[in-house]
Amino acid sequence: MTSQNSSLEVYxxxxxxxxxxxxxxxxxxxxxxQDKKSVVRNVSFDILRGQTLCLVGExxxxxxxxxxxxxGLSEAWIQGDVRIDGTSVFDLDRDAKRRLLKKKVxxxxxxxxxxxxxxxxxxxxxxxxxGFRNGLRDKTVIRQRxxxxxxxxxxxxxxxxxxxxxxxxxxxMCQRIMIAMAMCVEPVLVFADExxxxxxxxxxxTILSLLQQLQGTSRFGMLFITHDMRLxxxxxxMVAVLYNGEIIELNxxxxxxxxxxxxYAKQLLESAKRLSVAF
Ligand SMILES: Nc1ncnc2c1ncn2[C@@H]1O[C@H](COP(=O)(O)OP(=O)(O)OP(=O)(O)O)[C@@H](O)[C@H]1O
Ligand SMILES: [Mg+2]
Numbered sequence: 001m002t003s004q005n006s007s008l009e010v011y012x013x014x015x016x017x018x019x020x021x022x023x024x025x026x027x028x029x030x031x032x033x034q035d036k037k038s039v040v041r042n043v044s045f046d047i048l049r050g051q052t053l054c055l056v057g058e059x060x061x062x063x064x065x066x067x068x069x070x071x072g073l074s075e076a077w078i079q080g081d082v083r084i085d086g087t088s089v090f091d092l093d094r095d096a097k098r099r100l101l102k103k104k105v106x107x108x109x110x111x112x113x114x115x116x117x118x119x120x121x122x123x124x125x126x127x128x129x130x131g132f133r134n135g136l137r138d139k140t141v142i143r144q145r146x147x148x149x150x151x152x153x154x155x156x157x158x159x160x161x162x163x164x165x166x167x168x169x170x171x172x173m174c175q176r177i178m179i180a181m182a183m184c185v186e187p188v189l190v191f192a193d194e195x196x197x198x199x200x201x202x203x204x205x206t207i208l209s210l211l212q213q214l215q216g217t218s219r220f221g222m223l224f225i226t227h228d229m230r231l232x233x234x235x236x237x238m239v240a241v242l243y244n245g246e247i248i249e250l251n252x253x254x255x256x257x258x259x260x261x262x263x264y265a266k267q268l269l270e271s272a273k274r275l276s277v278a279f
Contacts, residue, residue, distance in 0.1 A: 023221025029080035047221035054232040057242030106182035110194040112174035116166040123162040149180040172203040229272035
């Protein structure tokens with residue numbers, strides 16, 4: 001083999017490896033609601049396995065719209081290409097898309113109380129989700145699986161919370177339960193839309209550290225939507241800054257903090273610094 005061939009081979013291997021390793025690839029995505037005007041325009045970014053990309057930007061800039069459009073959980077019109085674990089989502093029919101999402105994608109939302117059904121016990125809700133997403137029927141197996149998941153998120157006293165309703169638990173405990181359910185399939189991709197903004201500062205750190213630790217073992221890619229630049233800096237690898245529906249900066253997080261390019265990003269970082277100094 002000539003040296004030219006071998007370097008070509010190495011190059012192709014790297015290309016193949018990086019294609020295979022993409023948890024999410026969004027290309028030229030535009031999204032709009034009924035009135036035809038786009039609220040998200042020509043957005044492109046990738047998230048590799050084991051990597052967290054945070055999406056930051058002012059309220060109404062289109063962060064949640066992107067997360068929902070990417071998985072087709074939206075009544076909006078959508079243009080562009082989205083690949084989850086290499087599969088082009090918009091080419092799939094409804095059933096195939098459901099199967100893909102059921103097996104590979106999990107969501108953690110802002111308000112754990114709102115995401116859990118208030119009148120059903122933790123056990124009932126977990127059994128439903130874990131059984132459905134894993135195609136399990138045996139009640140003993142499902143229960144054991146739920147207990148294992150609760151232990152994985154630091155709730156080894158599962159017996160104690162099993163028959164309680166969300167109203168009888170703290171916000172942090174509810175968010176741990178949401179994370180346990182999110183982990184029930186070893187997802188390739190996790191969407192965390194302001195997962196800790198309903199929690200106090202210390203619980204925020206605990207929950208995000210837990211997600212980081214789970215990511216270390218499961219290597220899921222994560223889209224982390226937040227308003228908090230301090231948390232973004234601590235728990236992300238990459239950052240995308242959304243301004244009025246467009247990505248105006250996409251960079252590795254530490255480089256972004258050192259060298260923000262746009263005026264808006266500079267202001268975001270300045271206000272985060274001012275807040276830290278105030279304490
Ligand atoms: N279902 C909908 N129908 C029509 N317009 C919508 C719908 N959902 C969102 N929008 C509009 O799309 C724009 C982007 O909203 P989006 O919820 O994506 O913003 P966001 O960046 O997530 O804001 P926040 O930080 O407040 O959560 C806003 O102008 C909003 O009013
Ligand atoms: Mg939002």
